[in-house]
Amino acid sequence: MSNGSRAGGTLMKKQERQRYIRELLKANNIDKQEDFVILLKKEGITVTQATISRDIKEMQLIKVPATDGTYSYNLPVQKQLNTEKKLTKTLKDAFISTDVQNEMCLIKVTPGSGPAIVSLIEQMNYSFVFGTLGGDGSALIICHSNKDALKLSRIINEIVIE
Amino acid sequence: MSNGSRAGGTLMKKQERQRYIRELLKANNIDKQEDFVILLKKEGITVTQATISRDIKEMQLIKVPATDGTYSYNLPVQKQLNTEKKLTKTLKDAFISTDVQNEMCLIKVTPGSGPAIVSLIEQMNYSFVFGTLGGDGSALIICHSNKDALKLSRIINEIVIE
DNA sequence: AGTGAATAAAAATTCAAG
DNA sequence: CTTGAATTTTTATTCACT
Secondary structure, eight states: OOOOOOOTTTTTHHHHHHHHHHHHHHHSSOOSSSHHHHHHHHOOOOOOHHHHHHHHHHOOOHHHHHHHHOEEEEEHHHHHHHHHHHHHHHHHEEEEEEEEEEEEEEEETTTOOHHHHHHHHHTTTOEEEEEEEOOOOOOEEOOOOOOOOHHHHHHHHHHHHH | OOTSTTTSSHHHHHHHHHHHHHHHHHHSSSOOOOHHHHHHHHHTTOOOOOEEEEEEEEOEEEEEOTTTTTEEEEOOOOHHHHHHHHHHHHHHHHEEEEEETTTTTEEETTTHHHHHHHHHHHHHHTTTTEEEEEEESEEEESSSSSSHHEEEEHHHHHHHHH
């Protein structure tokens, strides 16, 4: 708990902000980074455009020219395809089991694979995922609801058997 | 032949440039619009960044943040998905037959549907398509080679029966 | 580590003009 | 309608700080 790289430190703020960004993307038509700054302020999160630029880079969001002549930031379908492949491969390799309790889905994997799984699931930008926690031999995925957690569990199991 | 909106006028230049842009995308890792300006100059096409910006908007290219921390312009997979759906629908509705001669593929369709088909095929950004010509009841697709034309013909027919 | 303020760099648009 | 030059706007990065 003494340095910044641990969960629960200032790090959490970024993760939470990026979660909001993901939500905002779906609801609004955002055509510039300042819009994120403004919308986040309404949620009580104060950041500058510089931070948003970094978030966008990290989340690999893309600015898409729409048919109607406007621009809008979007989730990266492109990237998604690659990520899904990696997730599939990693899961097939390391998967042991899933467990669901309330809104949480615990994915048990072979030792050492937890962080990789968590990272990939983060990258998938599943709308129903609220947060993640990576252990050594497990990945705890916190969803919005029990229904969502079951959904994720189903998805994971389908990936493994596919 | 008196105004700028007709094929064969100055319009052709834009179309050709955008064709080059599509090619450049695949070959190079382009992270800024100036790169297009420079690469196009090597092809003998002189334009400014302003024009590239407009092309990018029109072609709906996206700037993708890569995993390695760089950016690169890409073809829009996202858009592609929608376009493919429209193409499928339109073809199923209007398709009559395909004919291949040399590097050309002639798609015969019901009267009035030619331009729509051409527009959709343009939007598909098929790498093997060199140019298009839309008639009333037909779409002439010029590919790079006879093999490519046959490939397109196969694709079109597969779409129709799918 | 993550961030903001300032700045540099890149991209979009405006304003002629062909 | 298409473009370039100039400009504005937006976005990325640098630098300092924590």
